[in-house]
Amino acid sequence: MSYLNPSEFVVKMIDAGESKVFMSTRDTVIRAYMAGAILSLSAAFAVTVAVQTGSALVGALLFPVGFCMLYLLGFDLLTGVFTLVPLAWIDKRPGVTLKGVLRNWGLVFAGNLAGALTVALMMAVILTFAFSVDPDQVGQRLGEIGASRTVGYADHGAAGMLTLFLRGVLCNWMVSTGVVAAMISTSVSGKVIGMWMPILVFFYMGFEHSVVNMFLFPSGLMLGGDFSILDYLVWNELPTVVGNLVGGLTFVGLTLYATHARPGTGRARPIRADVGVPAEVGAAR
Template structure:
Protein backbone atom coordinates (compact mmCIF):
# COMPACT_ATOMS: atom_id res chain seq x y z
CA UNK A 1 0.00 0.00 0.00
CA UNK A 2 1.34 3.43 -0.98
CA UNK A 3 -0.24 5.25 1.98
CA UNK A 4 1.62 5.41 5.31
CA UNK A 5 -0.78 5.59 8.28
CA UNK A 6 -0.19 8.32 10.91
CA UNK A 7 1.30 6.01 13.56
CA UNK A 8 3.81 4.64 11.05
CA UNK A 9 4.47 8.17 9.82
CA UNK A 10 5.46 9.31 13.32
CA UNK A 11 7.65 6.22 13.73
CA UNK A 12 9.29 7.05 10.39
CA UNK A 13 9.86 10.67 11.43
CA UNK A 14 11.53 9.51 14.65
CA UNK A 15 13.73 7.13 12.70
CA UNK A 16 14.57 9.90 10.22
CA UNK A 17 15.59 12.19 13.07
CA UNK A 18 17.70 9.44 14.58
CA UNK A 19 19.42 8.82 11.24
CA UNK A 20 20.10 12.51 10.71
CA UNK A 21 21.64 12.76 14.18
CA UNK A 22 24.21 10.13 13.14
CA UNK A 23 25.40 12.01 10.05
CA UNK A 24 28.94 13.36 9.99
CA UNK A 25 29.64 17.10 9.88
CA UNK A 26 30.86 16.64 6.30
CA UNK A 27 27.56 15.10 5.21
CA UNK A 28 25.52 17.72 7.05
CA UNK A 29 27.44 20.52 5.33
CA UNK A 30 27.32 18.96 1.86
CA UNK A 31 23.64 18.08 2.04
CA UNK A 32 22.85 21.43 3.64
CA UNK A 33 24.81 23.21 0.92
CA UNK A 34 22.78 21.44 -1.77
CA UNK A 35 19.52 22.49 -0.12
CA UNK A 36 20.58 26.14 0.01
CA UNK A 37 21.67 25.89 -3.62
CA UNK A 38 18.38 24.31 -4.72
CA UNK A 39 16.19 26.81 -2.89
CA UNK A 40 18.27 29.72 -4.17
CA UNK A 41 17.78 28.65 -7.78
CA UNK A 42 14.10 27.84 -7.19
CA UNK A 43 13.57 31.26 -5.60
CA UNK A 44 15.21 33.01 -8.55
CA UNK A 45 12.97 31.08 -10.93
CA UNK A 46 9.87 32.04 -8.94
CA UNK A 47 10.81 35.73 -8.92
CA UNK A 48 11.67 35.66 -12.63
CA UNK A 49 8.32 34.12 -13.57
CA UNK A 50 6.45 36.55 -11.29
CA UNK A 51 8.24 39.59 -12.76
CA UNK A 52 7.91 38.51 -16.39
CA UNK A 53 4.28 37.41 -16.16
CA UNK A 54 3.02 39.93 -13.63
CA UNK A 55 1.36 36.96 -11.87
CA UNK A 56 3.13 36.16 -8.56
CA UNK A 57 1.10 32.99 -8.00
CA UNK A 58 2.71 31.43 -11.09
CA UNK A 59 6.12 31.86 -9.49
CA UNK A 60 4.79 30.35 -6.26
CA UNK A 61 3.40 27.42 -8.23
CA UNK A 62 6.83 26.61 -9.69
CA UNK A 63 8.91 27.21 -6.56
CA UNK A 64 8.23 23.83 -4.85
CA UNK A 65 10.40 21.87 -7.31
CA UNK A 66 13.44 22.93 -5.29
CA UNK A 67 11.94 21.59 -2.08
CA UNK A 68 10.81 18.39 -3.82
CA UNK A 69 14.38 17.72 -4.98
CA UNK A 70 15.59 18.07 -1.38
CA UNK A 71 13.04 15.49 -0.22
CA UNK A 72 13.70 13.05 -3.07
CA UNK A 73 17.50 13.24 -2.81
CA UNK A 74 17.58 12.97 0.99
CA UNK A 75 19.29 16.31 1.53
CA UNK A 76 19.32 18.45 4.68
CA UNK A 77 17.09 21.49 5.22
CA UNK A 78 17.22 22.95 8.71
CA UNK A 79 13.54 23.88 8.78
CA UNK A 80 12.39 20.31 8.17
CA UNK A 81 14.90 19.06 10.72
CA UNK A 82 13.30 21.22 13.39
CA UNK A 83 10.31 18.85 13.26
CA UNK A 84 12.11 15.54 12.72
CA UNK A 85 14.69 16.07 15.44
CA UNK A 86 11.98 17.19 17.88
CA UNK A 87 10.06 13.94 17.32
CA UNK A 88 13.23 11.92 17.88
CA UNK A 89 14.04 13.85 21.07
CA UNK A 90 10.53 13.37 22.48
CA UNK A 91 10.80 9.64 21.80
CA UNK A 92 14.07 9.55 23.73
CA UNK A 93 16.07 8.46 20.70
CA UNK A 94 18.18 11.62 20.33
CA UNK A 95 19.64 13.91 22.98
CA UNK A 96 19.26 17.68 22.71
CA UNK A 97 22.99 18.14 22.12
CA UNK A 98 22.86 15.92 19.04
CA UNK A 99 19.80 17.74 17.72
CA UNK A 100 21.46 21.11 18.26
CA UNK A 101 24.58 19.87 16.48
CA UNK A 102 22.47 18.82 13.49
CA UNK A 103 20.62 22.13 13.37
CA UNK A 104 23.82 24.16 13.63
CA UNK A 105 25.76 22.43 10.85
CA UNK A 106 22.78 22.18 8.51
CA UNK A 107 22.04 25.88 9.13
CA UNK A 108 25.63 26.69 8.16
CA UNK A 109 25.43 24.43 5.10
CA UNK A 110 22.16 26.05 4.00
CA UNK A 111 23.71 29.50 4.46
CA UNK A 112 26.79 28.60 2.39
CA UNK A 113 24.61 27.19 -0.40
CA UNK A 114 22.56 30.39 -0.47
CA UNK A 115 25.70 32.54 -0.42
CA UNK A 116 27.15 30.61 -3.36
CA UNK A 117 24.00 31.10 -5.45
CA UNK A 118 23.75 34.75 -4.35
CA UNK A 119 27.26 35.48 -5.64
CA UNK A 120 26.60 33.79 -8.98
CA UNK A 121 23.16 35.35 -9.39
CA UNK A 122 24.55 38.77 -8.50
CA UNK A 123 27.08 38.33 -11.30
CA UNK A 124 24.44 37.06 -13.74
CA UNK A 125 21.76 39.67 -12.98
CA UNK A 126 24.22 42.52 -13.64
CA UNK A 127 25.69 41.07 -16.85
CA UNK A 128 28.92 40.23 -15.12
CA UNK A 129 28.98 43.46 -13.13
CA UNK A 130 28.82 45.68 -16.23
CA UNK A 131 25.21 46.86 -15.88
CA UNK A 132 22.63 47.82 -13.30
CA UNK A 133 20.58 44.96 -11.86
CA UNK A 134 17.94 43.54 -14.19
CA UNK A 135 14.23 43.84 -13.28
CA UNK A 136 14.54 40.48 -11.52
CA UNK A 137 17.54 41.77 -9.57
CA UNK A 138 15.66 44.93 -8.62
CA UNK A 139 12.75 42.84 -7.36
CA UNK A 140 15.09 40.69 -5.27
CA UNK A 141 16.62 43.85 -3.76
CA UNK A 142 13.13 45.17 -2.98
CA UNK A 143 12.19 41.92 -1.25
CA UNK A 144 15.48 41.84 0.67
CA UNK A 145 14.88 45.36 2.00
CA UNK A 146 11.32 44.45 2.99
CA UNK A 147 12.70 41.57 5.09
CA UNK A 148 15.33 43.62 6.92
CA UNK A 149 15.31 47.42 6.86
CA UNK A 150 11.51 47.61 6.76
CA UNK A 151 11.33 45.27 9.76
CA UNK A 152 13.82 47.41 11.67
CA UNK A 153 11.71 50.49 10.97
CA UNK A 154 8.72 48.70 12.53
CA UNK A 155 10.74 47.98 15.68
CA UNK A 156 9.39 45.43 18.16
CA UNK A 157 6.20 44.94 16.16
CA UNK A 158 8.26 43.97 13.13
CA UNK A 159 10.36 41.53 15.15
CA UNK A 160 7.30 39.72 16.52
CA UNK A 161 5.54 39.89 13.16
CA UNK A 162 8.38 37.89 11.62
CA UNK A 163 8.26 35.36 14.46
CA UNK A 164 4.56 34.82 13.73
CA UNK A 165 5.11 34.56 9.98
CA UNK A 166 7.97 32.16 10.67
CA UNK A 167 5.67 29.97 12.78
CA UNK A 168 3.03 29.71 10.07
CA UNK A 169 5.67 29.20 7.39
CA UNK A 170 7.40 26.26 8.99
CA UNK A 171 4.12 24.69 10.02
CA UNK A 172 3.42 24.46 6.27
CA UNK A 173 6.97 23.45 5.34
CA UNK A 174 7.08 20.64 7.92
CA UNK A 175 3.58 19.63 6.89
CA UNK A 176 5.07 19.23 3.41
CA UNK A 177 7.88 17.11 4.88
CA UNK A 178 5.35 14.82 6.55
CA UNK A 179 3.10 14.68 3.50
CA UNK A 180 6.14 13.68 1.46
CA UNK A 181 6.70 10.82 3.92
CA UNK A 182 3.04 9.74 3.82
CA UNK A 183 3.56 8.30 0.33
CA UNK A 184 6.04 5.63 -0.73
CA UNK A 185 5.89 6.54 -4.43
CA UNK A 186 7.81 9.32 -6.17
CA UNK A 187 4.66 10.95 -7.64
CA UNK A 188 2.98 10.75 -4.24
CA UNK A 189 5.92 12.38 -2.47
CA UNK A 190 6.13 15.03 -5.17
CA UNK A 191 2.47 15.99 -5.00
CA UNK A 192 2.27 15.63 -1.22
CA UNK A 193 4.92 18.25 -0.57
CA UNK A 194 3.97 20.56 -3.45
CA UNK A 195 0.87 22.31 -2.14
CA UNK A 196 1.98 23.27 1.39
CA UNK A 197 5.11 24.86 -0.13
CA UNK A 198 3.01 26.66 -2.74
CA UNK A 199 0.81 27.90 0.11
CA UNK A 200 3.64 29.39 2.19
CA UNK A 201 5.08 31.24 -0.82
CA UNK A 202 1.67 32.54 -1.90
CA UNK A 203 0.88 33.72 1.64
CA UNK A 204 4.17 35.64 1.88
CA UNK A 205 5.42 33.82 4.98
CA UNK A 206 8.98 33.76 6.30
CA UNK A 207 11.35 30.83 5.69
CA UNK A 208 14.85 31.25 7.06
CA UNK A 209 16.70 29.58 4.15
CA UNK A 210 14.73 31.40 1.45
CA UNK A 211 15.36 34.64 3.35
CA UNK A 212 19.07 33.87 3.45
CA UNK A 213 19.07 33.82 -0.33
CA UNK A 214 16.97 36.96 -0.77
CA UNK A 215 19.02 39.03 1.67
CA UNK A 216 22.45 37.82 0.57
CA UNK A 217 21.58 38.37 -3.10
CA UNK A 218 20.15 41.79 -2.32
CA UNK A 219 23.38 42.72 -0.54
CA UNK A 220 25.49 41.44 -3.44
CA UNK A 221 23.40 43.59 -5.81
CA UNK A 222 23.97 46.67 -3.66
CA UNK A 223 20.95 46.88 -1.34
CA UNK A 224 21.83 49.01 1.75
CA UNK A 225 21.51 46.18 4.28
CA UNK A 226 23.93 45.80 7.19
CA UNK A 227 24.98 42.60 8.89
CA UNK A 228 22.96 43.62 11.95
CA UNK A 229 19.88 44.23 9.78
CA UNK A 230 20.25 40.73 8.37
CA UNK A 231 20.97 38.83 11.58
CA UNK A 232 18.89 40.63 14.22
CA UNK A 233 15.89 41.80 12.22
CA UNK A 234 15.46 38.73 10.02
CA UNK A 235 17.53 35.65 10.85
CA UNK A 236 16.79 35.76 14.59
CA UNK A 237 12.99 36.21 14.56
CA UNK A 238 12.44 33.97 11.55
CA UNK A 239 14.58 31.18 13.02
CA UNK A 240 12.68 31.40 16.32
CA UNK A 241 9.37 31.23 14.46
CA UNK A 242 10.50 28.34 12.26
CA UNK A 243 11.61 26.34 15.32
CA UNK A 244 8.23 26.86 16.98
CA UNK A 245 6.23 26.16 13.83
CA UNK A 246 8.08 22.98 12.92
CA UNK A 247 9.16 21.68 16.30
CA UNK A 248 5.96 22.28 18.26
CA UNK A 249 3.11 22.40 15.77
CA UNK A 250 4.28 19.47 13.63
CA UNK A 251 6.96 17.44 15.44
CA UNK A 252 5.55 17.58 18.98
CA UNK A 253 1.88 17.72 17.96
CA UNK A 254 1.96 14.61 15.77
CA UNK A 255 4.14 12.79 18.29
CA UNK A 256 1.78 13.57 21.17
CA UNK A 257 -1.27 12.07 19.49
CA UNK A 258 0.06 9.25 17.28
CA UNK A 259 3.14 7.84 19.02
CA UNK A 260 2.75 4.73 21.17
CA UNK A 261 5.59 2.82 22.78
CA UNK A 262 5.98 -0.83 21.79
CA UNK A 263 4.53 -3.30 24.20
CA UNK A 264 6.90 -6.15 23.33
CA UNK A 265 8.56 -8.58 25.75
CA UNK A 266 11.39 -7.19 27.92
CA UNK A 267 13.99 -9.22 26.05
CA UNK A 268 12.79 -7.90 22.72
CA UNK A 269 12.89 -4.36 24.07
CA UNK A 270 16.42 -4.89 25.35
CA UNK A 271 17.58 -6.23 21.98
CA UNK A 272 15.98 -3.30 20.19
CA UNK A 273 17.63 -0.88 22.61
CA UNK A 274 21.02 -2.43 21.93
CA UNK A 275 20.49 -2.08 18.19
CA UNK A 276 19.31 1.54 18.48
CA UNK A 277 21.04 3.23 21.43
CA UNK A 278 20.00 6.73 22.40
CA UNK A 279 22.26 9.23 20.68
CA UNK A 280 24.13 11.48 23.08
Protein backbone atom coordinates (compact mmCIF):
# COMPACT_ATOMS: atom_id res chain seq x y z
CA MET A 1 0.00 0.00 0.00
CA SER A 2 1.16 3.56 -0.71
CA TYR A 3 -0.63 4.89 2.38
CA LEU A 4 0.67 4.89 5.95
CA ASN A 5 -1.70 5.07 8.89
CA PRO A 6 -1.19 7.83 11.50
CA SER A 7 0.69 5.68 14.02
CA GLU A 8 3.20 4.85 11.28
CA PHE A 9 3.78 8.30 9.82
CA VAL A 10 4.09 9.92 13.27
CA VAL A 11 7.05 7.63 13.92
CA LYS A 12 8.50 8.90 10.63
CA MET A 13 8.02 12.45 11.87
CA ILE A 14 10.00 11.73 15.05
CA ASP A 15 12.70 9.88 13.13
CA ALA A 16 13.01 12.81 10.70
CA GLY A 17 13.39 15.25 13.57
CA GLU A 18 16.07 13.11 15.17
CA SER A 19 18.05 12.81 11.94
CA LYS A 20 18.04 16.58 11.48
CA VAL A 21 19.45 17.15 14.99
CA PHE A 22 22.49 14.98 14.21
CA MET A 23 23.03 16.20 10.64
CA SER A 24 26.37 17.87 9.96
CA THR A 25 26.55 21.66 9.87
CA ARG A 26 27.59 21.57 6.23
CA ASP A 27 24.66 19.44 5.09
CA THR A 28 22.16 21.35 7.22
CA VAL A 29 23.20 24.69 5.73
CA ILE A 30 23.34 23.39 2.14
CA ARG A 31 19.89 21.86 2.38
CA ALA A 32 18.46 24.97 4.01
CA TYR A 33 20.10 27.24 1.42
CA MET A 34 18.61 25.27 -1.47
CA ALA A 35 15.19 25.16 0.20
CA GLY A 36 15.17 28.93 0.64
CA ALA A 37 16.28 29.50 -2.93
CA ILE A 38 13.75 27.12 -4.52
CA LEU A 39 10.85 28.42 -2.46
CA SER A 40 11.84 31.99 -3.38
CA LEU A 41 11.84 31.13 -7.08
CA SER A 42 8.41 29.62 -6.61
CA ALA A 43 7.19 32.80 -4.92
CA ALA A 44 8.59 34.92 -7.76
CA PHE A 45 6.86 32.60 -10.21
CA ALA A 46 3.53 32.87 -8.40
CA VAL A 47 3.68 36.68 -8.23
CA THR A 48 4.59 36.83 -11.93
CA VAL A 49 1.66 34.59 -12.87
CA ALA A 50 -0.74 36.58 -10.67
CA VAL A 51 0.35 39.90 -12.23
CA GLN A 52 0.27 38.66 -15.82
CA THR A 53 -3.07 36.84 -15.53
CA GLY A 54 -4.71 39.25 -13.11
CA SER A 55 -5.73 36.26 -10.99
CA ALA A 56 -4.30 35.67 -7.53
CA LEU A 57 -5.92 32.24 -7.52
CA VAL A 58 -3.92 31.09 -10.54
CA GLY A 59 -0.71 32.18 -8.85
CA ALA A 60 -1.68 30.33 -5.66
CA LEU A 61 -2.58 27.19 -7.61
CA LEU A 62 0.92 27.10 -9.12
CA PHE A 63 2.99 28.21 -6.11
CA PRO A 64 3.15 24.72 -4.46
CA VAL A 65 5.38 23.45 -7.28
CA GLY A 66 8.41 24.89 -5.47
CA PHE A 67 7.47 23.36 -2.12
CA CYS A 68 7.00 19.95 -3.73
CA MET A 69 10.36 20.19 -5.49
CA LEU A 70 12.35 21.11 -2.40
CA TYR A 71 10.67 18.47 -0.25
CA LEU A 72 11.25 15.68 -2.77
CA LEU A 73 14.90 16.72 -3.00
CA GLY A 74 15.31 16.44 0.77
CA PHE A 75 15.86 20.13 1.53
CA ASP A 76 14.76 21.82 4.76
CA LEU A 77 12.60 24.85 5.53
CA LEU A 78 12.50 26.57 8.91
CA THR A 79 8.75 25.97 9.07
CA GLY A 80 9.24 22.23 8.74
CA VAL A 81 12.00 21.85 11.32
CA PHE A 82 9.95 23.94 13.77
CA THR A 83 7.45 21.08 13.73
CA LEU A 84 9.58 17.95 13.36
CA VAL A 85 12.78 18.52 15.31
CA PRO A 86 11.24 19.19 18.77
CA LEU A 87 9.38 15.88 18.59
CA ALA A 88 12.65 13.96 18.86
CA TRP A 89 13.48 15.91 22.04
CA ILE A 90 9.99 15.46 23.48
CA ASP A 91 10.19 11.74 22.67
CA LYS A 92 13.51 11.61 24.59
CA ARG A 93 15.51 10.17 21.73
CA PRO A 94 19.07 9.42 22.93
CA GLY A 95 21.43 12.35 22.50
CA VAL A 96 18.74 14.82 21.42
CA THR A 97 18.97 17.94 23.56
CA LEU A 98 17.31 21.33 23.55
CA LYS A 99 20.65 22.79 22.51
CA GLY A 100 20.67 20.48 19.50
CA VAL A 101 17.15 21.55 18.55
CA LEU A 102 18.08 25.24 18.76
CA ARG A 103 21.28 24.62 16.79
CA ASN A 104 19.27 23.07 13.96
CA TRP A 105 16.79 25.94 13.95
CA GLY A 106 19.57 28.52 13.84
CA LEU A 107 21.41 26.83 10.97
CA VAL A 108 18.25 26.32 8.94
CA PHE A 109 17.22 29.96 9.48
CA ALA A 110 20.63 31.14 8.26
CA GLY A 111 20.61 28.82 5.26
CA ASN A 112 17.05 29.72 4.24
CA LEU A 113 17.86 33.43 4.53
CA ALA A 114 21.00 33.12 2.41
CA GLY A 115 19.14 31.22 -0.31
CA ALA A 116 16.24 33.68 -0.31
CA LEU A 117 18.56 36.70 -0.48
CA THR A 118 20.43 35.17 -3.40
CA VAL A 119 17.24 34.78 -5.41
CA ALA A 120 15.97 38.22 -4.30
CA LEU A 121 19.10 39.84 -5.71
CA MET A 122 18.92 37.83 -8.93
CA MET A 123 15.27 38.72 -9.48
CA ALA A 124 15.88 42.41 -8.72
CA VAL A 125 18.64 42.45 -11.33
CA ILE A 126 16.45 40.67 -13.88
CA LEU A 127 13.45 42.93 -13.34
CA THR A 128 15.47 46.14 -13.68
CA PHE A 129 18.16 45.16 -16.21
CA ALA A 130 20.78 45.38 -13.46
CA PHE A 131 19.11 48.44 -11.88
CA SER A 132 19.43 50.44 -15.08
CA VAL A 133 15.66 50.88 -15.60
CA ASP A 134 12.60 51.15 -13.38
CA PRO A 135 11.03 47.88 -12.20
CA ASP A 136 8.42 46.33 -14.47
CA GLN A 137 4.92 45.41 -13.28
CA VAL A 138 6.14 42.36 -11.41
CA GLY A 139 8.86 44.38 -9.69
CA GLN A 140 6.39 47.08 -8.73
CA ARG A 141 4.06 44.45 -7.28
CA LEU A 142 6.88 43.03 -5.15
CA GLY A 143 7.50 46.49 -3.73
CA GLU A 144 3.80 46.94 -2.98
CA ILE A 145 3.61 43.59 -1.17
CA GLY A 146 6.50 44.58 1.07
CA ALA A 147 4.92 47.91 2.02
CA SER A 148 1.40 46.59 2.61
CA ARG A 149 2.61 43.74 4.81
CA THR A 150 4.94 45.80 7.02
CA VAL A 151 3.80 49.39 7.47
CA GLY A 152 0.31 48.12 6.67
CA TYR A 153 0.39 46.16 9.92
CA ALA A 154 2.18 48.96 11.79
CA ASP A 155 -0.66 51.36 10.96
CA HIS A 156 -2.93 49.24 13.18
CA GLY A 157 -0.54 49.05 16.13
CA ALA A 158 -1.13 46.16 18.55
CA ALA A 159 -4.08 44.91 16.50
CA GLY A 160 -1.82 44.76 13.47
CA MET A 161 0.82 42.82 15.39
CA LEU A 162 -1.77 40.31 16.60
CA THR A 163 -3.08 39.90 13.06
CA LEU A 164 0.45 39.34 11.76
CA PHE A 165 1.19 36.76 14.47
CA LEU A 166 -2.02 34.83 13.81
CA ARG A 167 -1.34 34.80 10.07
CA GLY A 168 2.02 33.25 10.92
CA VAL A 169 0.31 30.65 13.10
CA LEU A 170 -2.21 29.72 10.42
CA CYS A 171 0.50 29.63 7.78
CA ASN A 172 2.58 26.96 9.44
CA TRP A 173 -0.49 25.03 10.49
CA MET A 174 -1.04 24.54 6.76
CA VAL A 175 2.61 24.27 5.68
CA SER A 176 3.46 21.68 8.32
CA THR A 177 0.32 19.79 7.40
CA GLY A 178 1.81 19.65 3.92
CA VAL A 179 5.09 18.30 5.30
CA VAL A 180 3.26 15.60 7.22
CA ALA A 181 0.92 14.84 4.31
CA ALA A 182 3.96 13.94 2.22
CA MET A 183 4.89 11.31 4.82
CA ILE A 184 1.47 9.68 4.56
CA SER A 185 2.23 8.36 1.08
CA THR A 186 5.14 6.32 -0.25
CA SER A 187 4.51 7.30 -3.90
CA VAL A 188 5.67 10.51 -5.57
CA SER A 189 2.20 11.32 -6.86
CA GLY A 190 0.66 10.76 -3.43
CA LYS A 191 3.24 12.98 -1.78
CA VAL A 192 2.69 15.78 -4.30
CA ILE A 193 -1.10 15.69 -3.95
CA GLY A 194 -0.81 15.65 -0.17
CA MET A 195 1.52 18.64 -0.15
CA TRP A 196 -0.29 20.67 -2.79
CA MET A 197 -3.59 21.12 -0.97
CA PRO A 198 -2.52 22.84 2.28
CA ILE A 199 0.20 24.89 0.55
CA LEU A 200 -2.42 26.25 -1.84
CA VAL A 201 -4.57 27.26 1.14
CA PHE A 202 -1.76 29.14 2.91
CA PHE A 203 -0.62 31.06 -0.15
CA TYR A 204 -4.02 32.11 -1.44
CA MET A 205 -5.18 33.19 2.02
CA GLY A 206 -2.18 35.51 2.38
CA PHE A 207 -0.82 33.88 5.51
CA GLU A 208 2.71 34.82 6.59
CA HIS A 209 5.55 32.39 5.83
CA SER A 210 8.91 33.36 7.30
CA VAL A 211 10.97 31.92 4.44
CA VAL A 212 8.79 33.27 1.62
CA ASN A 213 9.06 36.65 3.33
CA MET A 214 12.86 36.36 3.36
CA PHE A 215 12.52 36.72 -0.41
CA LEU A 216 9.52 39.02 -0.83
CA PHE A 217 10.66 41.82 1.46
CA PRO A 218 14.37 42.08 0.59
CA SER A 219 13.46 42.00 -3.11
CA GLY A 220 10.79 44.62 -2.44
CA LEU A 221 13.39 46.86 -0.80
CA MET A 222 15.72 46.46 -3.78
CA LEU A 223 12.86 47.34 -6.12
CA GLY A 224 11.88 50.57 -4.40
CA GLY A 225 9.32 49.45 -1.82
CA ASP A 226 8.31 52.19 0.60
CA PHE A 227 9.43 50.55 3.86
CA SER A 228 12.68 50.00 5.75
CA ILE A 229 14.72 47.02 6.91
CA LEU A 230 13.60 47.77 10.47
CA ASP A 231 9.96 47.76 9.30
CA TYR A 232 10.57 44.36 7.73
CA LEU A 233 12.18 42.86 10.83
CA VAL A 234 9.82 44.29 13.47
CA TRP A 235 6.57 44.32 11.52
CA ASN A 236 6.95 41.08 9.65
CA GLU A 237 9.88 38.67 9.88
CA LEU A 238 10.34 38.28 13.64
CA PRO A 239 6.63 38.03 14.58
CA THR A 240 6.12 35.70 11.62
CA VAL A 241 8.90 33.39 12.82
CA VAL A 242 7.27 33.18 16.26
CA GLY A 243 3.85 32.59 14.73
CA ASN A 244 5.22 29.88 12.44
CA LEU A 245 6.82 28.15 15.43
CA VAL A 246 3.61 28.21 17.45
CA GLY A 247 1.41 27.14 14.55
CA GLY A 248 3.49 24.22 13.32
CA LEU A 249 4.45 22.81 16.69
CA THR A 250 1.11 23.30 18.44
CA PHE A 251 -1.44 22.45 15.76
CA VAL A 252 0.51 19.81 13.86
CA GLY A 253 3.51 18.36 15.69
CA LEU A 254 2.22 18.14 19.25
CA THR A 255 -1.36 17.22 18.35
CA LEU A 256 -0.31 14.31 16.14
CA TYR A 257 2.31 13.20 18.65
CA ALA A 258 -0.11 13.32 21.56
CA THR A 259 -2.90 11.35 19.97
CA HIS A 260 -0.95 8.87 17.80
CA ALA A 261 2.47 8.41 19.41
CA ARG A 262 1.25 8.75 23.01
CA PRO A 263 -2.51 8.08 22.87
CA GLY A 264 -4.56 8.23 26.04
CA THR A 265 -5.99 5.17 27.75
CA GLY A 266 -9.17 4.08 26.01
CA ARG A 267 -12.46 3.94 27.83
CA ALA A 268 -13.70 0.52 28.86
CA ARG A 269 -16.43 -0.86 26.65
CA PRO A 270 -19.69 -1.78 28.40
CA ILE A 271 -20.36 -5.53 28.53
CA ARG A 272 -23.81 -6.94 27.81
CA ALA A 273 -24.59 -9.39 30.58
CA ASP A 274 -26.91 -11.45 28.39
CA VAL A 275 -24.41 -12.29 25.68
CA GLY A 276 -21.04 -11.42 27.25
CA VAL A 277 -19.84 -9.24 24.42
CA PRO A 278 -19.37 -5.46 24.10
CA ALA A 279 -22.70 -3.72 23.65
CA GLU A 280 -21.95 -2.31 20.23
CA VAL A 281 -20.99 -5.76 18.92
CA GLY A 282 -24.17 -7.26 20.30
CA ALA A 283 -26.20 -4.46 18.73
CA ALA A 284 -24.59 -5.15 15.37
CA ARG A 285 -25.75 -8.72 15.55
